[in-house]
Amino acid sequence: MKILLIGYGKMGKTIEQMAQAKGHEIIGRIDHDNADELRNFTSENTDVAIEFTHPESAFGNVTYCLTHGIPVVSGSTGWLDRFEEAVALCLKQNGAFFYASNYSVGVNLFFHFNEYMASKMQAYKEYDVSVKEVHHLQKVDKPSGTGITAAEGILSSYTNLEGWVSDNPEEKSKLNIVSEREPDVVGTHIVTYSSEVDKIELSHIAHTRAGFAEGAIMAAQWLIGREGVYGMKEMLNL
Template sequence: MKILLIGYGKMGKTIEQMAQAKGHTIVGKIDHHNTDDLQNYNGSNTDAAIEFTHPEAAFGNISYCLNNGIPVVSGSTGWLEKFEDAKQLCEQNKGAFFYASNYSVGVNLFFHFNEYIASKMQEYKEYEVAIREIHHLQKVDKPSGTGITAAEGILASYKNLNGWVADIPEEKGKLNIASEREPDVVGTHIVTYSSEVDQIELGHIAHSRAGFAEGAVMAAEWIVGRQGVYGMKDMLNL
C-alpha cells in the first residue's frame, strides 16, 4: 500500500515506522518546509494519505486530497469549524474521508464507555461532571480534540448542560474541560463525577504514541476502496 504522510512531526515519524513495519511504502513526506510538493501526489500514485498537521493547515490538506482522488485519514485537531465543509467536499468528489480526534483503540473504547456512563449518571443530579486532560508542552490546541470528543459524548445525555467551556469551572450550566500541559505526557483524559459523599472516575492514560499510530495505519488500510465519511466507530463497529 502506498501511503503519503502529510505532517512529519513526532506522530508522522511514528506512523512511518508503524506503516513500514506492516509492509507499506511511504511515497512522500510533506511538512512545513516542502508544502508545494503536495501537488505531486494524486489518486494514481497514492493509495491513501495520513494527515497530522496544525489547525490552520488541516482543512487545506484534506481538501487537496479529496479534490485529487486520494482517500485521506486525518487526526489534526482544532479545525472542526470546517468539518461540514470537508464532508460536503467528500460527497461532491465521491471521495473517502476518515476523521478521528484520537486513533487509539483504547481511547475509542473510552469514548464508548464514556457515553454509556453519561447516559446513566445524568439521572443522578447530585453528581457534577467535569473533564481533565493533560498533554505534553508541545501540544498546540487547548482543550485537546480528545477532550472535546469526550465532552460531546457527555453532552448528548446531559440536556441540562449548554455546551462546554475551557478552564472555567465556575461557569454554571456548562461542562468544564480543564487543560494542563506538562513535560513528557503523551495524553491523559479523566472524566469525573463528584458529589458531596463520593467520586467516580473514568480515565485513559496513553503510555506511548504507538497506539495512535497503529490506529491511523489501520484506518488507512480500512478506508481504501470505500466512499464516504467515516470514523473510529465505523471501523471498530462500536
C-alpha cells in the same frame, strides 16, 4: 499500501516507522518546509494519505486530497469549524474521508464507555461532571480534540448543560474541560463525577504514541476502496 504522510512531526514519524515495519511504502513526507510538494501526489501514485498537521493547514490538506481522488485519514484537531465543509466536499467528489480526534483503539473504547456512563449518571443530579485532559508541552490546541469528543459524548445525555467551556469551573451552565500541559505526557483524559460523598472516575492514560499510530494505519487500510465519511465507530463497529 503507498502512503503519503502529510505532517512529519512526532506522530508522522511514529506512523512511518510502524507502517514500514508492516511492509507499507511511504511515498512522500509533507511538512511545513516543503508544503508545495503536495501537488506532486494524486490518486495515480498514492493509495491513501495520513494527515496530522496544525489547525491552520488541516482543512487545506484534506481539501487537496479529496479533490485529487486521494482517500485521506486525518487526525488534526482544532479545525472542526470547517469539518462540515470537508464532509460536503467528500460527498460531492465521491471521495473517502476518515476523521478521528484520536486513533487509539483504547481511547475509542473510552469514548464508548464514556457515553454509556453519562447516559446513566445524568439521572443523579448530586454529581457534578467535568473533563480533564493532560498533554505534552508541544500540544498546540486547548482543549485537545480528544477532550472535546469526550465532552460531546457527555453532553449528548446532559441536555441541561449548554455546551462546554475551557478552564472555567465557575460557568455552571456548561461542562468544564480542564487542560494541563506537562513535559513528556503522551495523553491523559479523565472524566470525573463528584458529589459530597464520593467520586467516580473514568480515565484513559496513553503510555506511548504507538496506539495512535496503529489505529491510523488500521484506518488507512480500512478506508481504501470505500466512499464516504467515516470514523472510529464505523471501523470498530461500536
